[in-house]
Amino acid sequence: xxxxxxxxxxxxxxxxxxxxxxxxxxxxxxxxxxxxxxxxxxxxxxxxxxxxxxxxxxxxxxxxxxxxxxxxxxxxxxxxxxxxxxxxxxxxxxxxxxxxxxxxxxxxxxxxxxxxxxxxxxxxxxxxxxxxxxxxxxxxxxxxxxxxxxxxxxxxxxxxxxxxxxxxxxxxxxxxxxxxxxxxxxxxxxxxxxxxxxxxxxxxxxxxxxxxxxxxxxxxxxxxxxxxxxxxxxxxxxxxxxxxxxxxxxxxxxxxxxxxxxxxxxxxxxxxxxxxxxxxxxxxxxxxxxxxxxxxxxxxxxxxxxxxxxxxxxxxxxxxxxxxxxxxxxxxxxxxxxxxxxxxxxxxxxxxxxxxxxxxxxxxxxxxxxxxxxxxxxxxxxxx
Amino acid sequence: xxxxxxxxxxxxxxxxxxxxxxxxxxxxxxxxxxxxxxxxxxxxxxxxxxxxxxxxxxxxxxxxxxxxxxxxxxxxxxxxxxxxxxxxxxxxxxxxxxxxxxxxxxxxxxxxxxxxxxxxxxxxxxxxxxxxxxxxxxxxxxxxxxxxxxxxxxxxxxxxxxxxxxxxxxxxxxxxxxxxxxxxxxxxxxxxxxxxxxxxxxxxxxxxxxxxxxxxxxxxxxxxxxxxxxxxxxxxxxxxxxxxxxxxxxxxxxxxxxxxxxxxxxxxxxxxxxxxxxxxxxxxxxxxxxxxxxxxxxxxxxxxxxxxxxxxxxxxxxxxxxxxxxxxxxxxxxxxxxxxxxxxxxxxxxxxxxxxxxxxxxxxxxxxxxxxxxxxxxxxxxxx
Numbered sequence: 187x188x189x190x191x192x193x194x195x196x197x198x199x200x201x202x203x204x205x206x207x208x209x210x211x212x213x214x215x216x217x218x219x220x221x222x223x224x225x226x227x228x229x230x231x232x233x234x235x236x237x238x239x240x241x242x243x244x245x246x247x248x249x250x251x252x253x254x255x256x257x258x259x260x261x262x263x264x265x266x267x268x269x270x271x272x273x274x275x276x277x278x279x280x281x282x283x284x285x286x287x288x289x290x291x292x293x294x295x296x297x298x299x300x301x302x303x304x305x306x307x308x309x310x311x312x313x314x315x316x317x318x319x320x321x322x323x324x325x326x327x328x329x330x331x332x333x334x335x336x337x338x339x340x341x342x343x344x345x346x347x348x349x350x351x352x353x354x355x356x357x358x359x360x361x362x363x364x365x366x367x368x369x370x371x372x373x374x375x376x377x378x379x380x381x382x383x384x385x386x387x388x389x390x391x392x393x394x395x396x397x398x399x400x401x402x403x404x405x406x407x408x409x410x411x412x413x414x415x416x417x418x419x420x421x422x423x424x425x426x427x428x429x430x431x432x433x434x435x436x437x438x439x440x441x442x443x444x445x446x447x448x449x450x451x452x453x454x455x456x457x458x459x460x461x462x463x464x465x466x467x468x469x470x471x472x473x474x475x476x477x478x479x480x481x482x483x484x485x486x487x488x489x490x491x492x493x494x495x496x497x498x499x500x501x502x503x504x505x506x507x508x509x510x511x512x513x514x515x516x517x518x519x520x521x522x523x524x525x526x527x528x529x530x531x532x533x534x535x536x537x538x539x540x541x542x543x544x545x546x547x548x549x550x551x552x553x554x555x556x557x558x559x560x561x562x563x564x565x566x567x568x569x570x
Numbered sequence: 571x572x573x574x575x576x577x578x579x580x581x582x583x584x585x586x587x588x589x590x591x592x593x594x595x596x597x598x599x600x601x602x603x604x605x606x607x608x609x610x611x612x613x614x615x616x617x618x619x620x621x622x623x624x625x626x627x628x629x630x631x632x633x634x635x636x637x638x639x640x641x642x643x644x645x646x647x648x649x650x651x652x653x654x655x656x657x658x659x660x661x662x663x664x665x666x667x668x669x670x671x672x673x674x675x676x677x678x679x680x681x682x683x684x685x686x687x688x689x690x691x692x693x694x695x696x697x698x699x700x701x702x703x704x705x706x707x708x709x710x711x712x713x714x715x716x717x718x719x720x721x722x723x724x725x726x727x728x729x730x731x732x733x734x735x736x737x738x739x740x741x742x743x744x745x746x747x748x749x750x751x752x753x754x755x756x757x758x759x760x761x762x763x764x765x766x767x768x769x770x771x772x773x774x775x776x777x778x779x780x781x782x783x784x785x786x787x788x789x790x791x792x793x794x795x796x797x798x799x800x801x802x803x804x805x806x807x808x809x810x811x812x813x814x815x816x817x818x819x820x821x822x823x824x825x826x827x828x829x830x831x832x833x834x835x836x837x838x839x840x841x842x843x844x845x846x847x848x849x850x851x852x853x854x855x856x857x858x859x860x861x862x863x864x865x866x867x868x869x870x871x872x873x874x875x876x877x878x879x880x881x882x883x884x885x886x887x888x889x890x891x892x893x894x895x896x897x898x899x900x901x902x903x904x905x906x907x908x909x910x911x912x913x914x915x916x917x918x919x920x921x922x923x924x925x926x927x928x929x930x931x932x933x934x935x936x937x938x939x940x941x942x943x944x945x946x947x948x949x950x951x952x953x954x
Contacts, residue, residue: 376855380823380834383849385767385867387874432948433817433838435845439764440871450764452847454817454838461819461950463836463847465767471760471873473899479874483769487824489855490771490863492883499876499893500902501885509883515857518884564816566845 234537239292240265241313242305243276244396247327251302251354252280255325258529260300266292289313293320300325300536307411308404311336314351315343323350323536328414330549332406334557341550348539352532353549357386357415357480358422359528362521363493363508364482370519371423376486376512382423382462383483384416389470392444400446408436408448408466409560410553416453416464417559418552423484424460427548429555432456434563440469442568450566453559476504488513618921623676624649625697626689627660628780631711635686635738636664639709642913644684650676673697677704684709684920691795692788695720698735699727707734707920712798714933716790718941725934732923736916737933741770741799741864742806746908747877747892748866754903755807760870760896766807766846767867768800773854776828784830792820792832792850793944794937800837800848801943802936807868808844811935816840818943821950825852834950837943860888872897 238260240248244267252262264284267273273285286292292301293316301317303310304327311331314324330353331337344351358364371379398404405411421429432454439450452465470478480495489512498507508519531543622644624632628651636646648668651657657669670676676685677700685701687694688711695715698708714737715721728735742748755763782788789795805813816838823834836849854862864879873896882891892903915927 378824380851380853381836381849383767383769387869432819435816435838435840440762450845452765452838452845454819454836454847456819456950461834461836463838463849465765465847467764467869469764469869469871469874471895472897473873474895475900479895485771485851485853487853489857490853499895499900511855511858511863511883513856516859516883566840 234533235259235261236299236533236536237261237263237297238300238302239263239286239295239298240276240302241267241289241292242303242309243267243272244269244306244398245304245327247354247356248276248302248304249279250356250360251304251325251327254354254360254526254529255300255302255533256529257526258531258533260529260533263298264292264295289316293317293322299323300533303327306398306404307406308332308398311340314340318343318347318349318351321347321349323352325350325352325354325532328353328355329406329410329556330414330553331557332404332410334554334561337550337553337557344546350532350535350546351549352544353414353553354528355415355418355544355552357495358419360526361493361495361506362524362526363506363519364419364495365526366519366521366524367482367484367491367493367508368422370510371484371486371491375510376484376490377488379424379460379484379486381460381485382420383481383485384419384462384464385481386412386416386464386466387470387478387480388412388466388468389474389477390441390449390468400444402446402448406557407560408451408468409434409453409563410556412466413451413453413464413559414553414556416466417555418548419482420455420462420464421457421548421552421555423482424457424462426457426459427551429455429457429462431555431559431562434559435566436560436563437566437568439566439568451560451563455555455559474499618917619643619645620683620917620920621645621647621681622684622686623647623670623679623682624660624686625651625673625676626687626693627651627656628653628690628782629688629711631738631740632660632686632688633663634740634744635688635709635711638738638744638910638913639684639686639917640913641910642915642917644913644917647682648676648679673700677701677706682706684917687711690782690788691790692716692782695724698724702727702731702733702735705731705733707736709734709736709738709916712737712739713790713794713940714798714937715941716787716794718938718945721934721937721941728930734916734919734930735933736928737798737937738912739799739802739928739936741879742803743912744910745877745879745890746905746910747890747903748803748879749910750903750905750908751866751868751875751877751892752806754894755868755870755875759894760868760874761872763808763844763868763870765844765869766804767865767869768803768846768848769865770796770800770848770850771854771862771864772796772850772852773858773861774825774833774852784828786830786832790941791944792835792852793818793837793947794940796850797835797837797848797943798937798940800850801939802932803866804839804841804844804846804848805932805936805939807866808841808846810841810843811932813839813841813846813939815939815943815946818947819950820944820947821952823950823952826952835944835947839939839943858883
């Protein structure tokens with residue numbers, strides 16, 4: 187019954203394989219439509235390059251991660267996945283990239299500088315710690331870890347090794363309207379930011395999910411998992427470095443057949459430079475043409491932005507859309523050609539030991555907030 | 571610097587006086603464009619009629635209230651305002667309506683069945699109590715009262731007199747897309763309602779506000795005042811009759827020159843049949859073509875509605891717009907011809923002693939929640 191519904195996995199696969207197509211939402215430019223040869227390509231003479239590998243392909247975000255790193259100058263040289271069917275699927279996208287015999291083979295290879303991972307969420311921190319101990323940097327899908335204990339260990343290892351543990355908060359980094367809004371907010375377009383309201387509705391597609399999707403210990407809870415994007419955006423747009431969780435709720439409101447699932451979560455938070463509200467859920471209905479009608483509203487003293495991240499319902503339809511209202515007027519801002527700098531900055535950071543893609547403490551703190559919100563959340567379940 | 575900005579007062583005055591114009595947002599059909607003769611008019615042969623008066627014209631909502639009652643069959647026969655300039659302004663709109671010599675003259679007139687008021691908020695409950703003690707019904711602008719003590723006294727008087735104390739929550743009753751959404755939700759269009767997110771941004775226009783706007787004791791605080799609409803909608807759309815305030819915040823974030831103003835407020839609440847989030851503020855910038863880009867998102871198990879109450883920015887522009895996404899598709903629903911039943915139902919309730927316009931306990935409970943949220947709110951003020 188999914189007429190006109192395109193779930194995110196289909197969307198990404200279509201985008202990587204198709205010879206053409208509009209990639210505004212997923213952030214993949216047309217030249218990556220054809221299966222890659224694995225060689226790095228350069229957009230400009232000055233692009234730097236390094237070799238990277240992938241360990242763990244349990245979530246399709248890995249493709250978005252790989253493409254961001256390749257756009258930034260990285261060369262994907264090998265990968266490892268312990269599940270043969272997942273390894274086979276990954277190989278189809280990158281047929282010239284070597285399947286390593288083990289994680290160890292990759293970790294021990296001194297020519298590889300950066301590891302990307304989208305393994306099962308609860309496995310990411312242990313892997314990332316190993317990666318950092320082997321002198322390499324780590325770029326991982328969100329959530330970057332699934333418990334405060336893991337976060338503490340990751341923080342300690344990152345500090346002692348001086349490596350990078352970068353969590354790809356794709357709903358900001360790979361979303362053109364969000365990137366453009368960030369630039370404009372930093373330039374003072376709406377004055378001082380007072381509040382963010384972020385919603386992250388998602389489509390569940392339970393029949394297409396692996397077992398770990400239904401096991402809370404393995405994905406970390408809804409606020410940790412899909413909520414993490416929202417905490418990143420709250421900190422970034424309010425320019426806050428500290429915040430308290432005013433209140434949080436999680437629940438299984440309508441999926442009693444999947445008791446390990448949390449299908450709803452929301453949070454009020456107060457930062458040192460602004461306040462925020464977050465709501466995430468797994469209720470996107472079949473009648474939406476994409477996986478979720480995510481929004482971000484940034485309220486300032488002198489105006490506001492509304493970002494319709496994936497779709498402008500009954501309007502401009504699929505894509506990433508930015509609306510600005512300020513003291514002078516109301517306008518739609520076309521973001522189709524906005525450059526997504528995360529991948530390039532990350533490659534530079536690996537080479538130069540800098541912090542330009544994302545401040546490391548910000549990266550960790552977004553997860554700290556998410557994990558705390560999850561931990562202290564009051565449960566709201568289906569009414570009796 | 572208010573190019574293209576139309577504040578609510580101008581919008582209402584223009585609508586009442588103009589010979590033509592699009593009234594979709596404010597809910598006034600074209601036949602009320604000309605100054606009224608004060609005589610009742612009927613849309614249908616079965617419309618009933620009664621005589622009503624106005625006491626207190628301190629807010630321009632009085633015009634929306636009067637027109638709703640007239641559309642419902644009421645005949646405006648007299649009014650009283652103690653401020654001569656306000657009385658003069660009201661008389662211009664209704665030149666054939668008698669200015670009474672005092673409140674008492676109206677209260678003592680047995681032919682008048684219903685009193686409408688938009689007096690200073692803190693004065694409404696004492697007036698309404700007098701109205702009910704004189705055997706008449708009361709239709710008042712929101713907020714209906716400004717303290718829990720006033721609410722308790724109003725409740726007790728309503729109970730002992732059996733009269734009606736109806737608070738016109740205009741952001742629902744006089745907003746076509748919201749009325750239509752209510753009908754569709756009740757019919758099960760999106761399954762069981764899980765959550766509402768309501769935003770009520772407003773334009774301050776400080777130079778056009780009376781002194782009481784800046785005095786908290788007289789308007790009751792932001793959550794009591796403009797927040798009340800949101801509590802009404804939360805209860806109505808989730809079909810809740812009980813709720814707890816999970817957390818609330820109020821603050822003066824950017825108006826230090828008006829220390830009595832609260833320019834921001836937000837609330838998380840949990841009802842017996844759904845949860846909700848509310849954010850209200852006075853930050854609408856000059857570049858918006860109306861007084862506030864209010865939204866309501868109703869999330870259900872099988873879909874969601876988005877209401878853009880006053881404007882569809884850089885889209886369909888001014889008006890009241892409804893968007894529905896469900897298991898079958900995504901659609902825009904044109905609400906230009908939606909009937910607004912509140913006024914007619916209220917007149918019927920006065921004549922028949924029924925409760926069809928709004929359940930009395932719901933009416934009071936929305937204010938109870940608003941007042942409690944205001945009372946227990948944590949203050950967040952401008953960062954140091």
